[in-house]
Amino acid sequence: MTPPRRPAARRRTAVLRREAVLATVPVAVAALLAAAGPAAAGTTGSAGVGDPYFPFEGNGGYHVRHYGLTLRYDTASRHLDATAVLTARATQRLTRFDLDLKGLKVTRLTVDGTTAGFRRDGQELVVTPRRALRKGQEFRVKVTYNGTPKPVTDPDGSVDGWIPTDDGAFVAGEPQGSMTWFPANNHPKDKSSYDFTITVPEGRTAVANGVFLGQRTAHGHTTFRWRQTEPMAAYLATATVGKFKVEQYTTRDGIQVYNAVDPREASAAAPVLRKLPSVLEWESRLFGPYPFRAAGSIVDRAPNVGFALETQGRPEYDSAPDLSTLVHENAHQWFGDSVSLTAWKDIWLNEGFATYAEWLYSEQHGGDSAQKTFDKLYAKPAGDDLWAFPAGDPGSGADIFGTPVYARGAMVLHELRKAVGDRTFYRILRTWAAGHRGGHGTTAQFVRLAERESGKDLDGLFHTWLYTKGKPAEE
Missing domain, CATH: 1.10.390.10 (Neutral Protease Domain 2)
Structure with a gap:
């Protein structure tokens, strides 16, 4: 993420919501929560990984190997209909486990094809499978859900997650926001591969992470497919939607580039985006080979956001970036995206x-x-x-x-x-x-x-x- 453009630490000060207050739990309390994590929880996966700054972020007892996200977003009503399929492995015996999901209505949930019990507890989606999961067992969780996604307020008063724009949504999840649009093990300690299938009204473009697999238009809607094979933390996922001019090419190093630019930002963004291949080459000489198959940029017009984010393989900008911002966000592909935090x-x-x-x-x-x-x-x-x-x-x-x-x-x-x-x-x-x-x-x-x-x-x-x-x- 780029440093703030406004005087405050990230942007403005605001009254914190309950989640933000919880996120500032003293370190001593967070340590106790960590101690009650997977090893001490018996057959119940912990409701957080015990991060001192965000103790309720992430979940214990399992690792998600892959997310399959199928999204349908109506830009007029701002309504999302979605299905998430999580392929996971239990790291302990589980009779119950949590997912992070905020503000959306779950209509059905299955574990390995069998209907499972679930309840909501703040940002936690608490899942009780019909049969206990063995330690080491691979399992699949399918969650069907819908609603109007809204951003989450962070401890500094700023927002992240699914942020509506005048033509779609700017989707940027650092540090907490992925839970506003898909159920996740939402902490950088858990990294996964992803498939995205995103349907939007014809004339809109949906941009996610990884390699672009194609698009198809029928009955007034266009479906876009993306695949992120390299491990990715949930906060780095995006599904940004808007009216974009799209540019695609392959660099001489074989990196597939996909740039999506709001036409209102195209003139200002063009001189900077032309430098992307040379910036990636320069950073590769300093830091080693570029760590992903795909690169690019999402340049939106999102005046209420106030930041850019290093969404994996394809940083997104709330307006046309300057060259320093382009360098910064792409350096994150090595430092932050490929090499991720544990706390x-x-x-x-x-x-x-x-x-x-x-x-x-x-x-x-x-x-x-x-x-x-x-x-x-x-x-x-x-x-x-x-x-x-x-x-x-x-x-x-x-x-x-x-x-x-x-x-x-x-x-x-x-x-x-x-x-x-x-x-x-x-x-x-x-x-x-x-x-x-x-x-x-x-x-x-x-x-x-x-x-x-x-x-x-x-x-x-x-x-x-x-x-x-x-x-x-x-x-």
Whole structure:
């Protein structure tokens, strides 16, 4: 996600809904919830994975291997009719398990073809299969549901999820919003493949993740099919709908590009989107091979959103992006999408890395050097928002999109680069992306990698720049 364009941490302040209040449960309480997770829950899958910032996000007791999502969206009434088929594996014996789904009406639910019991509890869809699931058992959950999807309010007062627009919907799920349009194991720890079949009124385009498989128009509606084979966290899924101009091509590296642009943004977006192949080539030289089969952009006109998001393989923008934003969101394809978080506390691994990619691009394309950018930031007074909290521990879900996560997160990497030298620094980035490709990474793992590759003790550097409160002293 790009840093905010408005003064507040991500956008405006607002009265938080119940879900946002729950998401700011103190860390001590979250730890207790984590302790009551799958291992302690007996035959009941936990209602959350125990993330300190979003303790009710995700679910315990199973892993979703694949989502098959069939959606039909009416842009006039904003009504969604949908079916989700989840192919999963039980990681413990289960007599009951949860899915995350907010605000939509479930009309039928089956487990392995047999009708199962279900009830709603806030954002939880609590499922009781007819027969207990064995540990290690593969099973399929089919959920039929409908309603008018609405975005969720986050702890910082902003919204994400299914966000209506004047011609469709801008669908961006970080950090919680995927549950507003499909039942999910909604935490980055659980990654899956996806198939999307999306039907919309003729004249509208539906854009999702992965490779475009084709479209068919009949009886006034068009159905679009997409397939995302590489593992993806639920918050990175999209099904954005609107009136779009579409451009398709294949890069010389064999990456299938699909750009969908609102005609009202086309003129402003065109010069930037033309640079996408060269940006991907440049990032591939720095970070290693592009991690997915497909790339592209979704450029919508969504003035009430206020951010862009690194939806996997195809970042989406609420308006025509500038070049720095394009670089940032596509750097996330390595850092955040391919290599995902295990806890939201570590979000600097996403945003600090993507922000530093902007600095490097500027440095190598005739703009300010990374050192100059660093110096401008360091000159900010101790009371500036930049120093409000440590990048490696924002302290709550309300601050995960705050300035320190982005800018101070990038400063951490610049300090690392100065400490180990360019050759070792870029080797660390490439090794990180390759070693965790399609999986997950933690800050502790990154620190160990940096020390191993450099042969240096870097504890002091990371403690000072990543975890120390306030403005670090000059050395």
